[in-house]
Amino acid sequence: MTASPYSAVYPLDAPNPGRATPRVLSIAGSDPSGGAGIQADLKSIAALGGYGMAAITALTAQNTMGVIAVHVPPAQFLRQQLDAISSDITIDAVKIGMLGDATVIDEVRGWIEEVRPAVVVLDPVMVATSGDRLLRESAEKALRSLLPLADLITPNLPELAMLLGEPEATEWESxxxxxxxxxxEYGNTVLVKGGHLPGPVCPDALVNTSGMLSRDVIEITGPRVETRNSHGTGCSLSSALATVQARRGDWEVSLQEAKSWLLGALTTSGALEVGQGNGPVHHFHHLQQASKPGAFAATLWKEAGPELESIYGLPFIQGLQSGELPERDFNYYLAQDAIYLNGYSRVLARAGALAPTEEEQLFWAKASQQCLEVESELHRNWLSTREASTATGPVTKSYVDHLLATSASGSYAVVLAAILPCYWxxxxxxxxxxxxxxxxxAPADHAYAEWLKTYADEDFAAATRKAINFTDAAAIAGSEMERAAMMDAFIQSCRYETAFFDAPRLFAQPSIGRG
Incomplete structure (x- = not known):
């Protein structure tokens, strides 16, 4: 889908910067107990919808109780692993973890400079959760030489302090x-993690002082999970971020998705019952949860929350509620809604054609027909007495293009996810x-009283509930990759809903003739 003229205001219809299944390489040490290192990375990459590959830098003898021994194979052999992968496979993202010593770091740096992967996440593994040191002191200088090549650095607080040569921070502002x-110092983005700090919440923040983010500090908080199962948490988060970033291309969005996933992995970790010490997180918790009716719909609703909050704050909605909305803005909205419904009806018809059951086929076919009827009614009862341009606005075009593109290439489940925000x-x-x-x-002199009364339609509320249930059922029947695509399509449509309500403020003209 090509960029629209509206993308300068809301860059929503830009093509996905990554791949549906990103190919992610982990360069890290091996954990035979399966909770950290390469093993945790591969699980995380798979859980977040990527194809995982691994180049092993070190072999460890460890379990949930701690690290017993570390063996670093010849650095030349690591380079052979890296060259073998990159000479055959296009790598969309790289996560770098435990490196062990200076010679290993030098080989990795040389390879990164040669291959230049699109996304590089460096987790500067220096100290394990158990407190065991995983990087030789002599290698710290070499590690710092690798930092400028990373797009994102993800140290824990002890590692952050070691990289700066300072005492460990004991509170969030520090x-x-x-x-x-x-x-x-290194010109990249740093993920500051609050996992080592006390308190009921666990903040994480993306920090970049060179203007690469929408603001210097993007903070995302979440509840702190009281569990001893934190083995491999840092490895898991960094590899998850690399995977999502290759797919989404936005660090803030990637952190939100990865942090939400990790919260579930920590919350459900006790179900694994692995080891006597710091057990691992539950990387595939969401696959079990996805099979529960209503679970995916609940996740969608959570994602819709920020957009709803934005919508309620828009001048258009506030003016519509108070009755003080300029008539030109309302007229523009009505005209664009009529145009939108014409395109939306085609996507609903496509959903009906893809639907697996007769009940769903009839539901979407009826919905498609009702869209055309509502469009006709808008023209007949509302637009015929108002001045409004009949030209397609940039937001309307972008939104409809997104829906049509999804319906042309997406599965039934993905089409439903794209459709749903217009209902919900x-x-x-x-x-x-x-x-x-x-x-x-219910003041009778409210300028938009008749329009507001249409919102009390119980038939539409019932149809919305049915659309939600059909979407949730499609998610249960789909694959993890399909659910990821559904989430992308849903979020995109939610953003367009916000843009659609805001469009009159930006594009309605004070005086508009009939077009």
Whole structure:
């Protein structure tokens, strides 16, 4: 899909910068107990929808109780592993973990400089969760020479302090300050992690002082999980970030997705019952949860939350609620809605053609027909008495293009995910607007009273519930890769819903003639 003229305002229809199944290489040490290192990386990459590859830098004898011994094979053999992979396979992202000694670091640096992977995540493994040192002191200088080649560095707090040659931070502001200075020194993004700090919440922050992010510090918090099963947490998060970034191309979005996944992996880790010490996280927890009815829909609703919050804050929605919305903005919205519904009906018809059951086929076919009827009614009852351009606006075009492209190439499940926000977000916004109108005493002099009354349609609410259930069932029947594609399509459509409500502010003209 090509970029639209609207992308300068809302860059929503830009093509996916990565691959549906990113090819991710982990360069790290091996953990025979399976919880950390290469083993954790490969599990994380697979869990986040990637194809995992591995070049082993070191062999360890360890378990959940601690590290017993470390053996570093000849660095030349590591280079042979790396060359063998890159000479045959295009690598979309690289995660670098335990490196062991200076000669190994030098080989990895030379290979990175030669191959130049699109995404490089460096987890500067220096100290294990158990407290065991995993990098020889003589190699610390060599490790610092590798830092400028990384797009993202993910140290824990002890490692962050060691890289700066300072005492470990004991509170969040100090940790952020250290992260800013490390990012400024090497010109990349640093993930500052609050896992070692006390408190009921666990903050993480992307820090970049060179303007590569939307702001210098992007902080994402989450609940702290009280568990002893933290073995391999850093490895798992960094490889997950590399995988999602190769697919999504946005560090903030990647951290949100990876952090949410890791929260579930920590929360459900006790179910594994592995080891007597610090057990591993549950990398594939979401595969079991995905089979539960309603679980995927709940995840979608959580993703929709930020967009709903944005929608409620838009001048268009606030003006529609109060009745003070300029008429030109309302007219523009109605005209674009009519155009949108025409395209949306085609996508609904495509969903009906792909549907696996007669019930679903009939539901989507009926929905498609109703869209055309509503479009006709808009023209007949609303637009015929108002001045509004009939030209397709840039937001409308981008949104419809996104839906049509999805319906042309996506599976039934992915098409439903793209369709759903127009039901779900619209129904929720309408419910809130109508409730506010009623709470205000349903004033008859409200400029948009008749329009707000249409939001009380119980038939549409029932259809929305059915659309949610069909989407959730399709997710249960689909693969993990398909669910990832569904999530992408859903989030994209949610963002377009926000943009659609905001479009009148940007594109409605004070005086518009009939087009």
């Amino acid at each position: 940790a952020l300050d250290q992260g800013k200075r490390l990012a400024a 977000l619209y129904a929720e916004v309408g419910r809130q607007l109508h409730a506010s109108y009623v709470d205000a005493g």
